[in-house]
Amino acid sequence: MTKTVLVSGAGIAGPAAAHWLHRGGYRVTVVESAPALRPGGQAVDFRGEQVKLLAAMGVLDEVRRYETAMGDQTVLGLDARPVLTVPGAAWSGEVEILRGDLARILYEHTADHTEYVFGDRVTSLTETADGVDVTFRHGAPRRFDLVVGADGVHSGVRAAAFGPAGDFRRDLGFGIAGYTAPNHLGLDHTSIMYNEPGRGLTVGSHRRADQLHVSLVFAADGIEFDRRTPGEQRALIAQLFADTGWETPKLLEALPGAGDLYVDSISQVHLDRWSAGRVVLLGDAAWCAGPGGSGTGLAMMGAQVLAGELVAAGGDHVTAFAKYEERLRKPATVGQKNGKGAGNFLAPRTAAKIRGRNRVYRMLSTRLLGGLFVRMTDRAANALEYREYPGLDSAHRGTRLAARRDVRHS
Numbered sequence: 001m002t003k004t005v006l007v008s009g010a011g012i013a014g015p016a017a018a019h020w021l022h023r024g025g026y027r028v029t030v031v032e033s034a035p036a037l038r039p040g041g042q043a044v045d046f047r048g049e050q051v052k053l054l055a056a057m058g059v060l061d062e063v064r065r066y067e068t069a070m071g072d073q074t075v076l077g078l079d080a081r082p083v084l085t086v087p088g089a090a091w092s093g094e095v096e097i098l099r100g101d102l103a104r105i106l107y108e109h110t111a112d113h114t115e116y117v118f119g120d121r122v123t124s125l126t127e128t129a130d131g132v133d134v135t136f137r138h139g140a141p142r143r144f145d146l147v148v149g150a151d152g153v154h155s156g157v158r159a160a161a162f163g164p165a166g167d168f169r170r171d172l173g174f175g176i177a178g179y180t181a182p183n184h185l186g187l188d189h190t191s192i193m194y195n196e197p198g199r200g201l202t203v204g205s206h207r208r209a210d211q212l213h214v215s216l217v218f219a220a221d222g223i224e225f226d227r228r229t230p231g232e233q234r235a236l237i238a239q240l241f242a243d244t245g246w247e248t249p250k251l252l253e254a255l256p257g258a259g260d261l262y263v264d265s266i267s268q269v270h271l272d273r274w275s276a277g278r279v280v281l282l283g284d285a286a287w288c289a290g291p292g293g294s295g296t297g298l299a300m301m302g303a304q305v306l307a308g309e310l311v312a313a314g315g316d317h318v319t320a321f322a323k324y325e326e327r328l329r330k331p332a333t334v335g336q337k338n339g340k341g342a343g344n345f346l347a348p349r350t351a352a353k354i355r356g357r358n359r360v361y362r363m364l365s366t367r368l369l370g371g372l373f374v375r376m377t378d379r380a381a382n383a384l385e386y387r388e389y390p391g392l393d394s395a396h397r398g399t400r401l402a403a404r405r406d407v408r409h410s
């Protein structure tokens, strides 16, 4: 009989897991707490081994169609005048795409063989000898062979199987926010970065000439991000950036109407193990590194390893989860090391630190050090080699749904 897997979270890791588990012959249900796919997020880039993965998934061409093709970034000084230009190639990798576009591509790529349930969440997991009994906030209880927690830094599956978030989440003292605003600056495939102590703004125009993607990073000691309503999130951002100069007042005008606002702490997740019985964690739920930690690429690579090890072990989840962890642990640690300094780099806390960061940035923009920087970033992205697993090669091995059908709870 076809084995069933419940994946919690329809971000990046969840749909990627749906793809590979289907290839491995599993029937997958994805439950997402949001009422629909979440469109937000900044650009994410892929390099080397991770590009091989996109090709193996059959989504590389589609990802390239939505490539940001970003040019240079202008960095402003404290007086809001340009102090340096960073070549686009320094950040954009081999192929760069907005996170929201990637999430949609992965969802569409999997929707004809995956049952997607929106607006619901797991409330309890009870393991039995041959499965996991799952209860949901809205839907009827169901039994699955395996459960994958791909529900991000505040993972509900992790809380149900391993304990409260506070035990595993380490906040790094900064917050991050992003939303879309009208392109009143007339940017065209370029971006601008501006800082005041403890606050960083990056605005860029990617694929759509009428839109600006606004990314905010800010010192956030003592700020609690959990359980804020969208209205409270807007109020928090408006308050934190209220007296910020340059174009900030104009950018904040778009905040009340921004449907894609994303606000969170910059946090890492550290656990000694990523599985408990038939429940396993993937992506940010397991090893969140924060910005700059190659989290998107590694979440997708991890999905392939997870499914590949399950097939290689003939469905023996104990062996498979151990092997999966063995392959992912080191690259996840590399990502966490890289991600640790992101807040201090993007939102230095003092004027002196902003000037110091800009000096480093200027050096990284030189041909010699720029090459070194790109090699360092490449190394992090390539920390996990893409490896084929026999049994995952043939496309559409699992059963397709008779008809595409998403369930939506309001």
Ligand SMILES: Cc1cc2nc3c(=O)[nH]c(=O)nc-3n(C[C@H](O)[C@H](O)[C@H](O)COP(=O)(O)OP(=O)(O)OC[C@H]3O[C@@H](n4cnc5c(N)ncnc54)[C@H](O)[C@@H]3O)c2cc1C
Pocket: 008, 009, 010, 011, 012, 013, 014, 031, 032, 033, 034, 038, 039, 040, 041, 042, 043, 099, 120, 121, 122, 150, 151, 152, 153, 154, 155, 156, 157, 176, 177, 178, 262, 282, 283, 284, 285, 290, 291, 292, 295, 296, 299
């Ligand atoms: C809207 C959005 C915008 C983002 N923007 C940025 C950004 O600008 N910069 C950055 O560095 N990282 C950002 N991230 C995080 C980034 O996507 C991840 O670090 C990375 O891609 C790994 O993906 P993931 O699938 O593990 O986690 P995520 O992409 O965070 O996906 C997790 C999914 O699980 C869902 N979920 C959460 N709790 C539950 C629950 N209890 N039950 C069911 N579903 C649940 C979430 O709604 C989300 O769709 C963003 C995440 C989201 C959701």
